Amino acid sequence: MLKLDASELGLKAEVIGRAAKQVPFVAAFALTNAIKDGREGERETMRSVFDKPTPYTLNALQVRPATKQNLKAELGFKEGFGGTPAWKYLGPSVAGGQRKRKRFEIALTRAGILRSNEFTVPGRGAQLDSYGNMNRGQIVRILSALGAASDAAQNTIRRPKRSNRKRNLDYFVLRGTRAPDGVYLREGRTVLPILIFVKGMTYSKRFPYYEKARTVIPTAFRKHFRAGWERFVVNDVRRKA
Structure with a gap:
């Protein structure tokens, strides 16, 4: 040993x-x-x-x-x-399972713009960042224009500001037409889909x-x-x- x-x-x-x-x-x-x-x-x-x-x-x-x-x-x-x-x-x-609602979707629902069973996806005219997400500034402008901002002072649903009137910009909700339901942007004679409303989003x-x-x-x-x-x-x- x-x-x-x-x-x-x-x-x-x-x-x-x-x-x-x-x-x-x-x-x-x-x-x-x-x-x-x-x-x-x-x-x-x-x-x-x-x-x-x-x-x-x-x-x-x-x-x-x-x-x-x-x-x-x-x-x-x-x-x-x-x-x-x-x-x-x-x-x-x-x-x-089903995707969680985003904050701006909750705001649109509270304002009666988005229905309880609806979500949003970016439309052709949406401003996206390099990662494919909605531009935060555009979301703020949409909520403000539609009177859905959480801060009432930010809501400008009555008329676009003078700087915006010069460019003839306006966001509005479109439902019940041949076009998909959603939020659209009128810029001059052009109308672009910004947010499209869809029912349910399951991952x-x-x-x-x-x-x-x-x-x-x-x-x-x-x-x-x-x-x-x-x-x-x-x-x-x-x-x-």
Whole structure:
């Protein structure tokens, strides 16, 4: 039988003891970084299933790091911190189901313009940003022109401002014609659809949440544990042996 004592390798017992105490710290380091790799895997999935996802969407997931006292790292949706909670608008794409109403849709419903079973989609004349979302300024102008702004002082349903009259701009609601129901913009002799009213908007499951992370994390944990062990333990033992 071959026995090998640590002292024969020049490793002092107190050094080994210090190394052993570092195991929870290394494990927390590996867990946290593995979860971060999982988050990046989920972002890759977002880029593949969504059309031009916004930075807000890509940053919708947050990491709760592990500590040596609590060896558990978590990956979850951000709560919003005053804005819209991430799950509220990403949930239908994860679990399927009906899309949540947007704030301006709620405002249009309260004003009696949009019916309770209707949603909106951008029309041909809608101003979209680089991510395909409605321009915020145009939404504000629509709500103001239709008397649906939450702040009554912003509502200008009576007449367009003089600067707008010069361009002959006007938003109005059109229903019961051959054209789709919705909000239209009259600009000179041209009429453009801005918001089209549709009944119901159901999402199919597009975002396979956690699936990518589950495949990434086990390998990532082993990689980060080895790196952490080398960085925080082996190098320290070498210095103090």
